[in-house]
Structures are given as C-alpha cells and as structure tokens.
C-alpha cells in the first residue's frame with residue numbers, strides 16, 4: 001500500500017482515523033491506529049469528561065486529560081505512525097487546548113468546524129504538522145490565501161470532508177436532504193486545483209486526504225486512483241475493541257439499520273448525522289431542558305438551543321444511549337460486528353494476493 005510522506009514524517013498506510021468527540025477517539029484508539037502506521041487522532045471536545053473535577057472545572061479537566069491522552073497514545077504507538085488532535089475552531093477553549101497539546105508533544109493538528117484562520121499563529125514555530133478540514137474548493141482557497149498572506153505558512157496536509165461524514169457537516173441541510181451536495185470527487189478536483197498552484201509556486205507537496213463514507217478497500221482504491229493521497233476514516237473505527245467509547249455505544253452501531261441513520265439539527269446551527277434513538281425523537285418533539293451550560297461551542301446560545309450538545313454527547317459515550325446523541329457517518333449501519341483496529345486497517349489497505 002502507498003505510504004504518505006507529510007513534511008518530515010511518514011505514514012506507512014494512507015489512513016487518518018478521524019477525530020471523534022466526545023470521548024470516542026482518545027488515546028487508546030489514536031495510539032493503536034498510529035501503531036498500525038496511520039495517523040491516530042484524539043478529539044479535543046471534552047476529553048476530560050471522566051475527570052473527577054469535570055463538572056466543577058471542565059476547562060482544567062479537559063486540558064489535563066488531553067495531555068494524558070496524547071502521552072498515552074504516544075506510549076501505545078511504539079514509535080510508529082503519527083499522533084494528532086482534532087481541534088474544532090468553534091470550541092470555546094480552542095487556543096488553550098492547542099497550546100496544551102503542543103506541550104504534551106502532539107505531532108499534528110487537524111482543525112475544522114469553522115475556518116482555522118489563526119492556526120499558524122497558534123502553533124508558531126513548533127514542530128507540529130497542521131491541516132485544515134474543508135468541504136469546498138472555495139474554503140480551501142480562502143484558508144490558503146490567508147495563511148500565506150498573514151503567516152507565510154501553508155498547510156502540511158489537507159482533509160476534505162464530504163457529505164457522507166458523521167458529526168457536524170459543512171453542508172446546507174437542503175443539499176443534504178435533496179442529495180445535491182458536491183461529491184467528494186468534485187470537491188477533490190476543486191481543492192487540488194487550488195493546491196497545485198501553491199505547490200508549484202513554493203516547491204512543496206501538500207498531501208490531500210478525503211473523508212466521509214469510506215468503508216471498503218474499493219473506496220480507498222478509487223480515491224487513490226483519482227490522485228488523492230490518503231483517506232480519513234472515522235465511523236468504521238467505532239466498533240473496534242480499541243475505540244474509547246463504552247460497549248453500549250458500540251452496540252448501538254451494531255444494532256443500527258440503514259433507516260436509523262438520520263440528519264439532526266445541532267444547537268450550533270449546523271446539520272449533523274446521527275443514529276435515530278429516543279433522544280433524537282425527543283429533540284424532534286421539542287426543546288430539551290438545559291440544566292447547565294458547559295460553554296463548549298462559540299456559536300451555541302443556551303437560551304435558544306434545543307438541547308445541550310455536550311450533555312447529549314457525554315451521555316452517549318458513557319453508554320446512557322436513550323439520553324445521548326450518537327453521531328454516525330452515513331454508513332454507520334454497516335458496522336455489524338466488533339473488530340480490531342488492525343483488522344480494519346488491513347481490510348482497507350491489503351493487496352489481494
């Protein structure tokens with residue numbers, strides 16, 4: 001299988017495990033993906049939800065836990081792969097979490113859910129790879145232009161997230177419902193066009209990874225054949241033994257059917273994709289009482305929010321499934337058995353003899 005060189009680092013398999021909050025991709029999953037030669041990504045969305053002081057001091061709990069999870073992943077990976085974080089621009093504590101991750105020795109930062117315009121300034125001259133997540137050629141162009149103009153810095157790699165992904169989606173709800181979103185192939189073509197100009201001008205290589213609905217070796221082969229450098233895969237890793245979520249969370253995927261995957265509205269005003277359950281049904285019926293605000297996402301206004309996304313995601317990862325929001329990619333129902341990280345990576349990459 002193709003290796004991917006990203007600046008001074010190499011992935012021996014062209015796979016990034018997508019960051020999954022809250023608590024779905026922490027040090028165990030990320031470390032084990034890196035151990036197989038891929039990029040393991042720890043989510044910075046409330047990594048401290050299990051800390052004793054989380055309810056009274058979530059900011060410190062998250063910073064402390066993030067550092068612990070990075071160190072754990074780096075111990076597990078036995079010197080292989082790359083250990084990264086996913087930092088959503090929309091997070092209230094975005095800057096502090098990035099600073100903490102750098103202190104703990106993170107090797108790459110992938111940032112989306114907004115345009116990460118200030119990321120180069122936040123990482124300064126630290127030896128850490130940086131990548132934006134984009135869902136269009138236009139967003140890519142804006143970021144590259146701004147990064148170069150203001151910081152004389154280009155991304156070390158780029159992740160394109162298409163409309164089949166899980167979690168928050170960078171597309172309009174109407175386009176998702178009417179299936180009128182640009183395809184990943186089309187977005188890749190647009191992004192590549194932007195990137196090639198910078199690569200030629202600055203004599204650099206900026207590998208591009210695509211994400212959203214990648215499940216089989218044929219999907220990986222297809223994207224590599226059109227010139228993509230690698231893939232980012234998230235949902236498929238949920239039903240691995242190494243995934244950091246509770247067993248109840250994993251079972252929800254194994255039991256889900258095609259018709260159970262649905263679009264949901266998030267309190268941050270973006271559409272998302274999740275597994276239909278008692279919680280999503282209650283959300284459709286009306287506002288769910290919010291007893292506490294965790295100040296997690298900048299665009300969320302507690303007064304108008306239909307529910308608290310932090311609480312919903314924390315309940316889910318802990319296994320309180322009926323009270324939780326279970327984010328899923330469009331093909332989450334294909335996760336029909338428990339497996340391992342090694343088996344998933346082999347299935348996605350191995351050449352058939």
Ligand SMILES: Cc1cc2nc3c(=O)[nH]c(=O)nc-3n(C[C@H](O)[C@H](O)[C@H](O)COP(=O)(O)O)c2cc1C
Nearest residue numbers: 018019020021165166167212213233234235327329
């Ligand atoms: C449970 C879950 C949680 C996610 N959380 C985040 C997140 O915190 N930040 C983010 O940028 N993307 C998040 N994503 C998106 C993934 O990182 C990934 O890009 C996407 O799901 C890829 O599609 P796939 O799940 O079909 O492989 C999440 C996805 C899932 C399924």
